Amino acid sequence: MFTGRGVCIIFITFIWFLFYHLPAPPSTQNNTRADRPPPKHQVEDTARFIYRSPFRNNPDIQYEKQLSNALEEFEKAVLSQSQESNISGDRIWQIAKDEEHRGDDSREFEQKNNEWEYTLVTDKKAIEFVTNELSAIPEIAIVYKSYPHNVLRADLLRYILLWYYGGFYADIDIFPAQSIKTCAALEPFFPPTTNKHTKSTLPNVSLVVGIEVDEPYASSQFMRDWHWTRSYGLIQYTMYAPRRFSPLLRETIVRVLAHTRQYNNGHIGLFPSLMYDEKTILGVTGPDVFTDAILDTLSSSLPSTHPLIQQSVDADADISDLISPVTAELHKRVTWAPFHRLSDPVCIQAGEAIPDESMGGLCVLPISVWGNGQRHSQAGGFNHPNACVNHRFGRTWKKGWWEYIFG
Numbered sequence: 001m002f003t004g005r006g007v008c009i010i011f012i013t014f015i016w017f018l019f020y021h022l023p024a025p026p027s028t029q030n031n032t033r034a035d036r037p038p039p040k041h042q043v044e045d046t047a048r049f050i051y052r053s054p055f056r057n058n059p060d061i062q063y064e065k066q067l068s069n070a071l072e073e074f075e076k077a078v079l080s081q082s083q084e085s086n087i088s089g090d091r092i093w094q095i096a097k098d099e100e101h102r103g104d105d106s107r108e109f110e111q112k113n114n115e116w117e118y119t120l121v122t123d124k125k126a127i128e129f130v131t132n133e134l135s136a137i138p139e140i141a142i143v144y145k146s147y148p149h150n151v152l153r154a155d156l157l158r159y160i161l162l163w164y165y166g167g168f169y170a171d172i173d174i175f176p177a178q179s180i181k182t183c184a185a186l187e188p189f190f191p192p193t194t195n196k197h198t199k200s201t202l203p204n205v206s207l208v209v210g211i212e213v214d215e216p217y218a219s220s221q222f223m224r225d226w227h228w229t230r231s232y233g234l235i236q237y238t239m240y241a242p243r244r245f246s247p248l249l250r251e252t253i254v255r256v257l258a259h260t261r262q263y264n265n266g267h268i269g270l271f272p273s274l275m276y277d278e279k280t281i282l283g284v285t286g287p288d289v290f291t292d293a294i295l296d297t298l299s300s301s302l303p304s305t306h307p308l309i310q311q312s313v314d315a316d317a318d319i320s321d322l323i324s325p326v327t328a329e330l331h332k333r334v335t336w337a338p339f340h341r342l343s344d345p346v347c348i349q350a351g352e353a354i355p356d357e358s359m360g361g362l363c364v365l366p367i368s369v370w371g372n373g374q375r376h377s378q379a380g381g382f383n384h385p386n387a388c389v390n391h392r393f394g395r396t397w398k399k400g401w402w403e404y405i406f407g
Contacts, residue, residue, distance in 0.1 A: 045217075047217050060258060095154050098123065105392060152276065177382065185369045204349045205349065206350065211232075232339075236286070308338045311338040347364075366386065
């Protein structure tokens, strides 16, 4: 006969097996509910434009600096050996276990952008890439291979692919509402050849990102309903790197490796796959660490008189989140405020950084361009006139049988 403890262990093991080993639910159609009016939700009177990640409370600055320096030296070595420009070619990257895991969206994306070089990075190719191509930075392969979940590996992989090669990344559940080069928001990067533009006249930007969440007035309940850790964030299921070796992506990679090390050192158990819950994944490899890395890099590299910093300080005047509770001093930095309710792209050229500080240039697109089809943040539907891609939000790591059955 089983003891009570034995029954409990068997039950926990059974639940763990169901959670992590059941096949994914059937795929859905093009998010048919996305264009419904947004639900009523609770909001606060005060906006929150800055979020302090627990991973940044006591970061290992020395470790991060060593990683950053190693990556930067690697960049210089690669560019000097190849004697090439850091301008990326027209390359599309997608990630999947193997060719069989591609769906119609992925194939449509490749076909609609057939003038671009397309690469599906399978599990096998990914291991070869991090092990061989990036052998000078062994920490990357060690961390990549240590992850217990595909979502963690896929997050890190997309950052290092665009950092190393540049190009356009899209998840395999991304539908091309338009081709990349006909997307109005990206027009400055692909001017008509008849205008005699040259590479030197293109925006001096190393990374283009979109907005996924823009609800700085969201209440705690609203955030719990949507499984958010914060009320704003950037998209990393679609990204474009017009230039190789973006300092913004470099900082993201550094933080992913550092946060992984920090978290693993404090969480040792018999079941590694149980260590990473949804909140942890967002903060270690997902949109949270990506958003923080970009905002923090802008903050440290732009002059204090820059419009983004001034807008951030002005928006905080009645909130006081930028006032130190210890010294009562104002901490001037870039918050989410300049990107709230964007109607047009905001671009910061690489040359706007202070001397000896590099951030590579950034463009932030309005939410309707890549983040449409969501029932929050005034994202608009899939048919929004600005929509360039539609994220179908397939059965990914956040969604499973529960959502399939109960909606």
